[in-house]
């Protein structure tokens with residue numbers, strides 16, 4: 221029985237419970253719904269809820285837990301002597317899983333009978349050759365223990381699935397019975413359903429929160445793991461970024477400073493571009509533009525925010541970079557070696573941030589009460605005097621908040637950097653040099669064949685953690701500023 | 711009942727015409743808010759605008775300093791002359807005009823700046839002071855005339871928004887007089903104030919009359935009777951009756967005026 225069927229049957233049981241409970245309570249009241257505590261639909265929902273929710277919950281937990289249980293059991297079958305020197309238990313277990321997949325394929329293609337595949341006494345040679353012919357991807361020669369473990373793995377997985385289907389359906393049926401037995405005209409089905417809805421909403425909220433927590437925890441554990449292998453002081457204060465390429469052998473320099481410097485340099489260039497333009501655009505749109513122009517221009521500006529950053533990256537690589545080289549390159553002023561540079565990435569990132577700054581500032585400027593402006597006009601101030609001396613000071617905390625939020629976006633940006641700024645980690649003041657950022661290096665440390673036990677790969681988590689702390693701090697600070705400002709007028 | 715508080719000084723008041731409106735029409739898009747209003751407002755006099763809500767008092771008041779220019783859909787027709795000059799003439803700069811015709815709003819609206827900067831805002835914009843000492847003097851004089859000097863003299867650098875509602879309104883009045891306007895327009899200046907602050911503001915209005923033409927919109931009959939020498943009654947966009955305050959409140963000519971002041975319409 222496939223998962224989909226199991227799911228559908230559970231739902232069908234719940235639907236049946238719904239119909240039965242509903243008609244049962246109507247029958248009990250003699251078809252007079254005024255005698256019921258709740259509307260009939262609530263009795264049905266109560267029964268359906270009790271049948272479906274525990275069953276589906278068990279299904280989900282089972283699906284998550286089964287691989288762990290099976291893996292553990294199989295792992296016990298493999299003695300330490302069966303693990304080669306240059307290998308590990310984890311690698312052997314992966315091999316077992318692949319062999320099990322191979323068995324499945326072989327059975328499906330008819331190279332093996334179902335019995336041969338499962339029988340632990342079957343002939344080693346024929347089975348392995350069948351697996352190899354089936355097209356399964358294996359990295360090394362299958363050994364006898366691996367094959368037997370794979371067979372056990374298949375057997376246990378299959379039993380587990382059968383057991384799961386039985387348990388889930390049983391729970392669904394029991395739940396339906398429970399709901400049906402409760403059903404009587406005095407039963408407060410409406411209140412129970414209300415609680416069920418509430419529990420559902422809480423579950424959704426906690427999934428979101430737990431996931432975040434999980435992400436942070438995985439970052440934290442991996443970061444701690446990294447600091448076991450690499451000294452924290454060298455990571456935070458090292459001025460050289462030079463991971464060795466092999467992944468093993470040869471010491472790597474993993475100093476974060478050049479990456480942080482690149483991140484901040486590019487972000488600052490981006491903010492220098494985005495803040496004045498975005499702010500002035502916001503002032504124009506909220507104070508000067510006619511409502512009709514505003515209705516057209518504001519959404520258009522916001523379309524910029526919907527462009528995927530990879531497109532901005534291409535723009536940097538193909539348009540802005542070459543343009544800058546033609547002016548500042550060897551043929552021009554001679555300051556720039558190649559199209560990829562801090563300037564290129566910074567300019568393009570600035571363009572990306574314009575709608576971000578402008579639409580936030582626009583909202584904030586609009587939140588300044590009209591009475592402030594009236595007061596200023598009433599004293600004979602011009603429009604620009606009013607904006608400069610009354611509107612902007614009143615909106616300043618909110619605008620600062622908007623800029624900080626934009627900054628945290630700039631710091632987290634990756635694609636534009638990868639395509640526009642190059643990959644060289646260096647500490648330099650020249651904005652026409654290629655540099656790179658924390659995010660871009662996280663990508664390059666994790667792409668390709670990486671061994672997740674080496675400091676060269678684990679450093680990605682330390683980098684990510686550092687970035688996370690920085691942007692979190694910025695965001696909290698920005699939100700704090702924005703909120704204190706909001707309280708002034710509302 | 712209004713005679714008791716009625717101010718008898720108005721008989722001897724100077725009666726120059728300061729503001730003269732002729733056949734003024736105001737439209738908000740298709741809404742005809744002010745219809746054929748003609749009125750002559752005298753200098754060194756307090757003129758009260760009364761009338762039921764939505765009759766166009768604020769709208770007409772805002773015509774006098776062209777604040778309606780800031781509303782896109784608003785259109786003003788007819789002539790309004792101040793000292794004989796048409797303020798809707800093309801050559802008139804509304805910004806200059808508003809420096810001459812100050813305005814105090816219904817809700818106190820101090821800027822989110824210090825008390826000092828709130829008052830100094832207008833004088834700074836119009837370059838009224840040559841140096842810091844002169845500016846200090848202007849600020850102090852304005853605050854004294856706003857009857858709030860004693861309360862704030864020790865905390866001029868504190869934010870104006872931190873004052874109480876009544877103090878804020880007096881601050882706004884002080885801010886308006888700091889630019890030395892010739893006409894002061896007040897749109898329900900006491901609607902947010904308690905009786906004590908109201909009394910202070912009314913006293914202040916009476917003082918301001920020595921130098922300015924003051925126009926005040928009010929919903930309080932008592933207040934109109936107490937502070938004004940002339941009263942204009944608006945109804946549905948029309949100026950129904952305009953006369954000495956004593957006459958309006960004791961012997962109105964129009965039956966609508968009588969119904970309103972006795973509380974039958976409104």
Ligand SMILES: Nc1ncnc2c1ncn2[C@@H]1O[C@H](COP(=O)(O)OP(=O)(O)OP(=O)(O)O)[C@@H](O)[C@H]1O
Nearest residue numbers: 738741743761762763764765766767768769770781
């Ligand atoms: N900004 C505006 N846009 C459109 N219509 C407006 C605007 N301001 C006022 N009006 C309309 O003009 C008419 C007169 O309004 P106005 O504010 O002058 O009344 P008011 O006499 O001051 O009333 P209140 O005593 O309630 O303040 C009303 O019908 C109102 O709906």
Ligand SMILES: [Mg+2]
Nearest residue numbers: 767768769897
């Ligand atoms: Mg009004």
